[in-house]
Amino acid sequence: xxxxxxxxxxxxxxxxxxxxxxxxxxxxxxxxxxxxxxxxxxxxxxxxxxxxxxxxxxxxxxxxxxxxxxxxxxxxxxxxxxxxxxxxxxxxxxxxxxxxxxxxxxxxxxxxxxxxxxxxxxxxxxxxxxxxxxxxxxxxxxxxxxxxxxxxxxxxxxxxxxxxxxxxxxxxxxxxxxxxxxxxxxxxxxxxxxxxxxxxxxxxxxxxxxxxxxxxxxxxxxxxxxxxxxxxxxxxxxxxxxxxxxxxxxxxxxxxxxxxxxxxxxxxxxxxxxxxxxxxxxxxxxxxxxxxxxxxxxxxxxxxxxxxxxxxxxxxx
Numbered sequence: 001x002x003x004x005x006x007x008x009x010x011x012x013x014x015x016x017x018x019x020x021x022x023x024x025x026x027x028x029x030x031x032x033x034x035x036x037x038x039x040x041x042x043x044x045x046x047x048x049x050x051x052x053x054x055x056x057x058x059x060x061x062x063x064x065x066x067x068x069x070x071x072x073x074x075x076x077x078x079x080x081x082x083x084x085x086x087x088x089x090x091x092x093x094x095x096x097x098x099x100x101x102x103x104x105x106x107x108x109x110x111x112x113x114x115x116x117x118x119x120x121x122x123x124x125x126x127x128x129x130x131x132x133x134x135x136x137x138x139x140x141x142x143x144x145x146x147x148x149x150x151x152x153x154x155x156x157x158x159x160x161x162x163x164x165x166x167x168x169x170x171x172x173x174x175x176x177x178x179x180x181x182x183x184x185x186x187x188x189x190x191x192x193x194x195x196x197x198x199x200x201x202x203x204x205x206x207x208x209x210x211x212x213x214x215x216x217x218x219x220x221x222x223x224x225x226x227x228x229x230x231x232x233x234x235x236x237x238x239x240x241x242x243x244x245x246x247x248x249x250x251x252x253x254x255x256x257x258x259x260x261x262x263x264x265x266x267x268x269x270x271x272x273x274x275x276x277x278x279x280x281x282x283x284x285x286x287x288x289x290x291x292x293x294x295x296x297x298x299x300x301x302x303x304x305x306x307x308x309x310x311x312x313x314x315x316x317x
Contacts, residue, residue, distance in 0.1 A: 001039060003071070003075055004035065005035050005036070005039045006072055007025060008021065008025060009039060009061075009065055010065055010072065010138050011024050011032075012032070012047075012048060014131070014134045016054055016056070017054070018032060045058075045061070046058055046060075047060075047061035047065070069138050073289060074291070076139030076289075077139075077289075077291040077292070077293065080293040088295070088297050089117055089120045090119050092121050092122070092123045093122055093123070093143070093297050093301060094124075094142045095124055095125070095144065096124075096125040096135060096143070096144035098144075098146055098198075098199060099127070099128070099229060099230075100194070102126045103231070104249035105145070108310075109122075109305060109308055110122060112307050113304050116304060117304070125141050128197045128198065128199075129147075129199045132146065133150065133155075136155065136287065136288070137153065139289075142294070143288035143301065144286070144287050144288075145305075147199055147200070152287065155287045155288065155289060156289070156292075158285060158287075158302060160302070160305055160306075160315070161284050161310060161314060162316065163247050163283075163284055163313045164247075164275070164312065164313070165203070165204075165245045165247060165280045165281065166246055166247075166248060166272045166274055167181045167186065167243060167245055167246075167274075167275070168243060168245070168246050168251075168271070168273075169237065169243045169273065170237055170238065170240045170243075170269060170270065171268070171270060172240065173240075173271070175271070175273060178273060180275060180276045181273040181275060182275065182276050186243065187208065189243045190241065190242030191243060191244065192226075192233045192241065192243065193227070193244070194230070194233065195226045195227070200230070203282050206280070230246060234246070234250075234270060237270050238270050240269075245280075246272070248312040249310065251272045253311065255272050283316075
C-alpha cells in the first residue's frame with residue numbers, strides 16, 4: 001500500500017469517474033485503474049462498484065476512503081513540518097480559488113506575491129467550492145479562498161472581506177436610467193444565473209428566491225437562463241437577454257465613472273446598479289487545514305490579499 005494508491009482511491013471517490021480521477025492526478029487512466037485494482041486485491045475488498053456511466057463507492061470503501069484522506073493529510077503535515085523547519089516562506093504555496101473570485105482577485109494578488117514573497121510562488125487551482133474543500137482535506141491544496149457559507153469540517157477560517165452585489169442590466173433596459181435598484185424590482189425580470197455547482201448562483205437565489213422554482217420547471221425557460229461563467233453571463237446581459245447580479249470586484253472601474261474614459265465594447269452595453277439601502281453581500285474567507293504548519297505562509301498570503309486593490313469591499317481582520 002502506498003500514498004499514491006491512497007491518493008488515487010480518494011480521487012476516484014471524489015470524481016465518481018476513473019478518467020476524471022486520472023486527469024486530476026495527472027496520470028493516465030490505465031495507470032490509475034491498475035493501481036486501484038492492485039490495492040483492492042491487497043486489501044481483498046471491493047472499494048468501487050463500476051458501471052458504464054458511474055462509479056459508486058461501496059459501504060466499506062467509504063470507510064477506507066475516509067481513512068485514506070486522513071492518512072494523506074497526516075503525510076502532508078509531515079512535509080509541511082519539514083518545510084517550516086527550513087523556511088516557511090520558501091517553496092510554492094498551493095492556493096485554490098472559486099470561479100467567481102479568481103478572475104477579479106488573482107491579477108492583483110499575484111503581483112503582490114511576486115513583489116513581497118518572490119520565494120513563495122502561488123500554484124493556483126480554480127474550481128467549485130465542493131471540489132476545493134475535498135482537495136484541501138486531502139492535502140492537494142494548502143489553502144483556499146471561498147465565499148461563505150460552506151461546511152468547514154474543522155478547517156481554520158479567516159475572514160478577508162465583505163463584498164456587495166450589483167445588478168447588471170442592458171443599457172437599453174428601463175432600469176438603466178435609475179441610480180439604484182431593489183430586489184423587488186428584479187422579480188419580474190428574466191434572470192441570468194450561473195449553472196449548478198457555483199455558490200454564487202445560491203447567493204443570487206437568496207436575493208431573488210422566486211427564481212429557484214423557475215429554474216426547475218418549464219416556466220423557468222422564460223424566466224431564467226444559465227451561463228458557465230460570470231463573464232459569459234455579462235455577454236448575455238449586453239446582448240439584452242436579461243439581467244443578473246454580479247460581485248462588486250467584477251464591475252469594471254470605468255463602468256462606475258460618471259464620464260467613462262474607455263470601456264470594453266461589450267461592457268459599454270451594460271449598466272451596473274447598486275442596491276438601495278443595505279445591499280446583499282457575500283463574505284469571502286481564506287480557509288486551511290488546522291494541521292497546516294506554515295503559519296507564516298498563511299499570514300503572508302493574507303497580508304498580500306489585504307494589500308490588493310479591492311474597490312467597494314469592506315476589508316475584515
